[in-house]
Amino acid sequence: MVNSMEPRIIPRKEHCISRKQVSPNAVRTLYRLHRKGFIAYLVGGCVRDLLLERTPKDFDIATNARPGQIKRLFRNCRLIGRRFRLAHLHFQDEIIEVSTFRRAGVPSDSAGAEETGRNNRPSRHVKDEDGMVLRDNIFGTPEEDALCRDFTINALAYNMADFSVVDYSTGLSDLQQRLIRPIGDPYVRFTEDPVRMLRAVRFSASHNLVIEPAAWEILCDLSSAISRVPPARLYEEIQKLFLLGYARPVFSLLEKSGLLAALFPGLSQWNYGNSHRLTLLHTNLEWLDQLCRSGTPPSLALFLAALFGPSLEEAALASHRGGIPHKQALEAACAIFMKEICKTASIPKRVGILLHGILAFQHSLHRTPPQHPSSLVSRPEFADAIAYLRLGAETRRENRTPLEWWDAFLLEAPSITCSEPPTDEAPPKRRRKRRRRHRHVAKTPV
Ligand code: ATP
Ligand code: MG
DSSP states (O other), X not given: OOOOOOOEEEOGGGSOOOGGGSOHHHHXXXXXXHHTTOOEEEETHHHHHHHTTOOOSOOEEEESSOHHHHHHHOTTEEEEOSSSOEEEXXXXXXXXXXXXXXXXXXXXXXOSTTOBOGGGOBOSEEEOTTSOEEEEOOBOOHHHHHHTSSBGGGXXXXXXXXXXXXXXXXXXXXXXXXXXXXXXXXXXXXXXXXXXXXXXXXXXXXXXXXXXXXXXXXXXXXXXGGGGSOHHHHHXXXXXHHSSSOHHHHHHHHHHHTHHHHHXXXXXXXXXXXXXXXXXXXXXXXXXXXXXXXTOOOOXXXXXXXXXXXXXXXXXHHHHHTTOOHHHHHHHHHHHHHHHHHXXXXXXXXXXXXXXXXXXXXXXXXXXXXXXXXXXXXXXXXXXXXXXXXXXXXXXXOOOHHHHHHHHHHHHOTTOOOOOOOOSSOOOOOOOOOOOOOSSGGGSOO
């Protein structure tokens, strides 16, 4: 448990963060807030990453200026968010998020989003009956703001007033020990926002950090609570978990913790105790991670195909053996899958259509020579379907002849681009395919 304490302040000469590593837009924003007399901190993952000498994904700022004051200071500001009121500063190539320091809310007596506070006005901090926070918008001090963040390593701040690093918890020592430690009681923090369990897994996989053992045990105990998170939010989180180049280690941690069984029960049953299937999934995810590392992140549909394709193909084959035409069997398997997964994560319908397209396409791609190859190339799922063919050829050592045929064909038609094999060289950017209208997709209830 991390209690309130005097912050540890590390002066400029004792840490490695330089303004040169910070986005110039963030630096200008921090200076402007500071010049106007507000506290201006760089906060969150960017401070963690700069201290770890990694390139931050984004730069977040926290201040004691209220959203309205921020809006008046910056012409490029848009206020967003219902759960947290945030300012987004729009620059040409970047959005800088500026939030007002907040604090954790006072626990509410009764549950529900309709809860009202004093004077019958909507309460700014609302929890459901299981303790999950539904709304939270109470302003606080820099310390309170730090202590309502998820992990100690994510609660560090860089103060623009004197370029020091400010640590209100144990972020610096945890960073040195490479530990992910929730701020406060892990049971409470994972219960009030179960997404923090996924974030712990993601940071552990992407930053090669260890989830603090006591917190890990609680995370495993609470893993089933992840299903209480709204599907729209889980959709966002699943993309961050699997499409950023760490899908393989993420998958292992999800599996060990029980989160995989809670998120994807069907898949978890499919590979349970089956080392062959498990190895296949691991290999597929490792292949996707290599794609990311080579600069061609997979699409969500390709990721779904890599993770769920083998079980879907197996289900379709079983129905086919039972007398159902293969095309129909695959369609049905994908439709059932989409219906099930959407209870957890609201995967868009168009992604479901692409997933089915990738798997259905394999039949045409395996035929050598294919019929009307140029028309196949113009289909929207072609690039991902070829990538899936490549995945099979390279990881499952399937017959390489169809892939070789297509590689030769595509080489002669240089205007066509598709997912490249994972190499160390930076591949050309994926070309956007013209979207086609699908008329008869209604068979898949997604
Ligand atoms: P990255 O951007 O590299 O994925 P990050 O830690 O910056 O990692 P963001 O989603 O950008 O993650 O969030 C910024 C900061 O907001 C976090 O570092 C953390 O301090 C805080 N935060 C984000 N999500 C939560 C949450 N669910 N509970 C508490 N604090 C959170
Ligand atoms: Mg971030």
